[in-house]
Amino acid sequence: MAASLTSTGSARLLGALARSGSLCSSSGSRALHVTAVCCKNKAARVRVGKGDKPLTYEQALPPHHIGHRKGWLSQNTSNLKGEEGAAERTIEDVFVRRFMFGTFHGCLANEIVIKRRGNVLIVCALMLQKLPPQKFYFLIGYSESLLSHLYKCPVKLEVQTLQDKAVYKYL
């Protein structure tokens, strides 16, 4: 059958079958032929569901809207023309995101924004009010000092707290 099915389960099944080749059985029975047209773009997109998944603005918009409807999550000059150090900045960013996700587990409301100005690394985060403020202050100071020792540059954390996650739409 041609790929006219649009639900995620069958798309994944068809995708898996496409990679393994067409499935055919003995003569007289139907064969399932899948083609490579099932390779749709999947990056950074949340697939449409029943309507019960709350999404933030960042999660709801796909990556081709970056620069038009979305901003940048990691702001540095390494990707400009004639500038170097793109790979090192990317690795640092990935580490900082995982570190923040682990330190403030369950408290992050949205993705972290990392900015670099001169030598300073500024990490901006939105948190949920799950912990008492004293614990937050300790965790903020701990992550600042640990990251500045690791990266040998001043690291500043800018934190704002919310009651709940800011939902943009439900998918």
Add this chain to the structure above:
Amino acid sequence: MAAPMALRRELFSLARKISGVSHLTPRALGACSSHRKCNIIRSHLPLASSTSFHTATLFLSTPSSITVTEEPDTLFQKVSLLVKGHDRAVLDSYEFFATMAAKELGININKVHELPKDMERFTLLKSVHIFKNHRVQYEMRTHYRCIELSHITGCTAQVYLEYIQRNLPEGVAMEVTKTAMEKVPDHILEPMWEDHPIDDKSSQ
């Protein structure tokens, strides 16, 4: 925005006393800048357990001392700033800021123009294995802005550039090209054939 700023100023003196958690000794900052942290706690009275707060960072710099030297100041015929960024709106606002600062300081702006943007594109395979006909394309855009200042002294240039560079937004890079004017050296001021009349014919 006005209320948190006022609160921040009032609590600034308080922050110096409460700053125990956030002050760290081995900050490897530049020579003349320091920073303070300002934590504001606002608690909602009915719900004692949940409190909202936000932290903000202030960049403060100690004023650099004024030095007076005897040697004459360098003169620049042209100082050109090339600003590069991914976002055109950010470059627009930075250009407004730089031109306003130059006008306030009395620096002559020769011209402010926008160079055409550069797009670095690459086409990669969409799938991990096979499917050569399905590709995905990415591009990185670099926007430029060029501000040229003319006939500026060394001290003014130093102050202006320091101010501009401290306020450079994140994600924006700047290249500065200075064209200096030097006094013509004395030994080439006068043409040589006037001092030493032609002796070639007699030597030959």
